[in-house]
Amino acid sequence: MAAAAHGRIRPLGRGTSFGGIFATLLIHVSLVALIYFAHVKSPPPAEVPRDLIVTKLVSFGKPRDKFWLPRIVEPPRPKAPAPTLNLTDNPNAAPAPKAAPKLEDADLSKELRRALKRAQLLAKADEDPPEGSLTGSREGTSTQGSAGDEYATAIYNAIRRNWITPTGLVTDAELATLVTTLKVSIADDGSLSNPVLRGSSGNQYFDDSSVQAVKSTGHVPPPPANLRAMYRRGVLFKFAGKDLAR
Amino acid sequence: MNRLPLTAVISASLLVLARPSPARAAEAEVDLPEITITDPNRDLFRLGLPDGAGERDLATSAAETERRDLEIVGLFRLLDPASFPESLLREGLGFSSDYWSQVGAQGVAKLRAAHESGGIVLEGRLYQVGRGDSPVLTRTYHGSELRPLVHAWANDVVGQFTGMPGVFGSRMAFAMTGRNGEIATIGMDGQDLHVVTQMRSQCMLPALSPSGSQIAFNSFLRGGADLWLVPASGGRARRISERPGLNTGAAWLGSNALIATLSYEGNAELYKLSASDGRVMARLTNSPASIDTSPSVSPGGDQIAFVSDRQGTPQIFLMSSAGGAARRLTFQGNYNQTPRFSPRKDTPMIAFTGRDERLVFDIFIYDLRTGKIDRVTQGQGSNYDPAWSPDGRLLVYASSRGGLFLRNLQTQKEFQIYKGGAKSPSWGPPPAESR
Numbered sequence: 001m002a003a004a005a006h007g008r009i010r011p012l013g014r015g016t017s018f019g020g021i022f023a024t025l026l027i028h029v030s031l032v033a034l035i036y037f038a039h040v041k042s043p044p045p046a047e048v049p050r051d052l053i054v055t056k057l058v059s060f061g062k063p064r065d066k067f068w069l070p071r072i073v074e075p076p077r078p079k080a081p082a083p084t085l086n087l088t089d090n091p092n093a094a095p096a097p098k099a100a101p102k103l104e105d106a107d108l109s110k111e112l113r114r115a116l117k118r119a120q121l122l123a124k125a126d127e128d129p130p131e132g133s134l135t136g137s138r139e140g141t142s143t144q145g146s147a148g149d150e151y152a153t154a155i156y157n158a159i160r161r162n163w164i165t166p167t168g169l170v171t172d173a174e175l176a177t178l179v180t181t182l183k184v185s186i187a188d189d190g191s192l193s194n195p196v197l198r199g200s201s202g203n204q205y206f207d208d209s210s211v212q213a214v215k216s217t218g219h220v221p222p223p224p225a226n227l228r229a230m231y232r233r234g235v236l237f238k239f240a241g242k243d244l245a246r
Numbered sequence: 247m248n249r250l251p252l253t254a255v256i257s258a259s260l261l262v263l264a265r266p267s268p269a270r271a272a273e274a275e276v277d278l279p280e281i282t283i284t285d286p287n288r289d290l291f292r293l294g295l296p297d298g299a300g301e302r303d304l305a306t307s308a309a310e311t312e313r314r315d316l317e318i319v320g321l322f323r324l325l326d327p328a329s330f331p332e333s334l335l336r337e338g339l340g341f342s343s344d345y346w347s348q349v350g351a352q353g354v355a356k357l358r359a360a361h362e363s364g365g366i367v368l369e370g371r372l373y374q375v376g377r378g379d380s381p382v383l384t385r386t387y388h389g390s391e392l393r394p395l396v397h398a399w400a401n402d403v404v405g406q407f408t409g410m411p412g413v414f415g416s417r418m419a420f421a422m423t424g425r426n427g428e429i430a431t432i433g434m435d436g437q438d439l440h441v442v443t444q445m446r447s448q449c450m451l452p453a454l455s456p457s458g459s460q461i462a463f464n465s466f467l468r469g470g471a472d473l474w475l476v477p478a479s480g481g482r483a484r485r486i487s488e489r490p491g492l493n494t495g496a497a498w499l500g501s502n503a504l505i506a507t508l509s510y511e512g513n514a515e516l517y518k519l520s521a522s523d524g525r526v527m528a529r530l531t532n533s534p535a536s537i538d539t540s541p542s543v544s545p546g547g548d549q550i551a552f553v554s555d556r557q558g559t560p561q562i563f564l565m566s567s568a569g570g571a572a573r574r575l576t577f578q579g580n581y582n583q584t585p586r587f588s589p590r591k592d593t594p595m596i597a598f599t600g601r602d603e604r605l606v607f608d609i610f611i612y613d614l615r616t617g618k619i620d621r622v623t624q625g626q627g628s629n630y631d632p633a634w635s636p637d638g639r640l641l642v643y644a645s646s647r648g649g650l651f652l653r654n655l656q657t658q659k660e661f662q663i664y665k666g667g668a669k670s671p672s673w674g675p676p677p678a679e680s681r
Contacts, residue, residue: 049280100605115603152281160283166291166352168321168657169407175286183278205407208352208376209286215347215376236280 049236052152061132152226155186158220159237163213169205175241178203180210182239186231190222198236210239268300290323290657291407294351296330299338304359308368308396312357314435315400315414318661320640320654321407325351341373341381351375355403359392368395372403382406393437397677413636415677418451418480419461420650423667427461431478434635434642434652434673436663442480451670453496453504454478455521458674462486462496462504462521466581472504473524479675486524499567503527505541505550516541516552516569530569538595542596543567544587551575551585551596562598562612575612576600578619584612584631590638597622597641609643611655622653631669636676644669 101108103116165175181199184192195214200207214237224230295313298305316322327335334345339356345600346354358369365388372383383406387395397414419431427448432439443449447467454461461476464481468485473493476483483673487493491509496519499505504519507570508526514537518528531538536556545552550567553560565572576582581601588595594614601607607630609622627646634641641653642663650664650671 050277052279052281119604137497152279156281156283160285160287163283163286164289165286168289168654169291172657205291208374211376212352213283213286230277230279232280236278238282239286240282240284241286242284246644 052149054156055150055153059132060134061190063133079148096188131220151221151227155220155235159217163209165209165241166205170203170209170241174203175206178206178239179242180207180239182210182235182237183216183234184214185234186220186223188222188228188232190220192218192220197239199238201239201241206239206241213239277525286532288657291321292350292352292456294325294327294330294334294346294349294354296327296337296354296356299356299358300360304361304366304392305357308357308359308448310391311396311435312355312400315397315412316355316403318435318652318663319400319404319412319414320652320657320661321404321660322353323665325349339369339371341371341379343373343375343377343379346373347375353407357396357399362388365390366392366395368399370399370402372406372409394677397435401677405537410637410639413639416636417454417458417478417674418452418633418642418650418671419463419674420644420664420668420671421450421452421463423669426514429461429476431461431674432650432664434663436502436650439664440480442478443476443483445474445483450494452672453498454672455498456501456675460521461672462498462506464494464496473519475521486521492539495539495541497543499543505530505543505567506656507537507539507541513537514539516550528569530565530567531572538563540584542586544594545589547593549587550603551587553583553585562596564614575617576619579603585612586632586634588634588638589636593638597634599630599632609641622655631671633671633673635673642671642673644671 101112101116103113103120108116170178178201179199180197180201182195183198184195186192192214195211197207197211201210250385251255293316295309295316297307298312300308313324317324329349331345331349334342334349337356339358340657341356342353347671352375354373354375356373360367368387368389370383370385370387371381371447372465374382383402385402386401387398389395394415400414401412404410414434417431417438418434419429422430422441427450428441428445429443429449429452430439430441443463443465445465445467447465449463452461452463455478459478461472461478463472463476465474465483466472466500468488468561470490471492471494472485473487473496474483474485476593486575487506487508489508489510492507492514494507496504496506498521499518501679502521504521505516506519507514508517513534513655515531515532516538517526518530519525520527523531530550531554533554533556536554537560538552538554538556540553541550542552544567548567549564551562551564554563554572555561556563557574560583561574562576562582562585563572563574575585575596576598579600579602583599585596585598588597596612596614598610598612599607600610607628608624610630611620611622611628612618613620622632622641623643629643629645629651632641632643639654639656641655642650643653646650647662649666650668651660653660
């Protein structure tokens, strides 16, 4: 009789513990909420960057004579009229200097002859071949070579070509310290997705120039078959103002 | 009692479901390739300036002034409006980021000008491509003349980009050379030239007062090199120092005193004079058998840079504005002159004229913090007599190419603002609305 009483389902009525039912419901609601937030609101996967080395070719040219360091680069010379103004404001100043000495003059001192030769070489500065190495490449862009990933190099060259930072709004001194990181996906046909900012440099014009570089590029060579999945997931572009090769 | 095991089983199942799946755990860390791109190309910020909207003549004039101002300041590469498609020209003050991106613009500045209530209303909008279709800067200006309103807009545009407003509307004084050697003032945009003196003799070395209301200058009207004052707006000049010998090369120390070169006691030394009556207040240098001249006062008024040949050749020296021992700054070259302090206290620099080994004069800058000297001009004739803009961003100087040139020191962009014989420019204070 007692066993039969235990097996029967008792209807609700006297003796039912509403507190216990409430506690059970509370526990189950909490567990459901836990499942919901664990699966739906889970944080985005952390991105672990893996540095790819870009190949840099040494440019073809003549190594620069250390004597010229640092080089003074002259702008193109316009035809200037001969000076007609009196350049001194001191009534007691010495008379204006005579015409400049020439290299052909016989009575030049050794120092003056050396200074005139240097001035002549400076005057021909824009005729010099670009600086580089005699064993460099005509497609080279660096003063030091480094071996690296071929596809990464192709991406680097495509984007760098379109990367322009505004002088005047980003000073040279600031430029050396700025770094912007963008995440971009590369589709199988080489098209670049809209860049997503992952790390700001703190300078909006530098950040904008990096984003614009990716958007202007638009397409890079299609990735090799074995790398498609990786580049579809995304690549991190780190735009650094400083030239690390110098 | 049987509910307890059932509850426990259900709870345990739910806990298992709550745990992240093994597949998701594997995706928690994604191995992304990183490519570092370095050494960017450098160019000026590309700014589109479409034609102004509103009343035709006013809009055209406003656009011309705006273009000239933003060209002079040397921060922007202004796109050619001829390259803008019709759809962009019909936008009015509106904006479409995508269309402007296609013409290569990074920013766009738009104006609308119209007569209203007896005066002129100028509306300006500044947009940045890639930052949405709403303006980053919106301004409205009211006034009776158009040019000052456009200058105010240009100053605000510069301020938006750099954090420091521009100084359009400020004026310079300079000495005209040739037969008509008077003192003139001119706007920094090269417009609005006024000849201020009528001395009918050679005038030189003008110096605008800190308020911009007076100009100290030299004239040989009475035979000697005397020191004069004239209102910057023109009017009667009055002589304040006519001592024997030199009374020349004044620089303002505050609004009530001048530092000038006098030689009435023997050789040329620096003295502090009262600006109201030319009374000698103090003698600042004492170096017999040498010439001390061309003073420039630091922005805080505590130091004076000047030229002296006390060690053989004209070089730049620095001393306290109370006088005393002087420290030599320049050691390269044998002819350095016309030092001028930058108005910025945070970047203490002195621009000066130096003569190089080819006997050509050029502009150099001495950094007081590091002692480093940078060359500003080269290979463009002779350039001399630098003067700083009130914001320290630009230099104006005379050139043997004929006239006055402005240069942005950050971008090195140069702009000729005056053609003709000119020397010794002196740049006045910033325009009233930006002080």
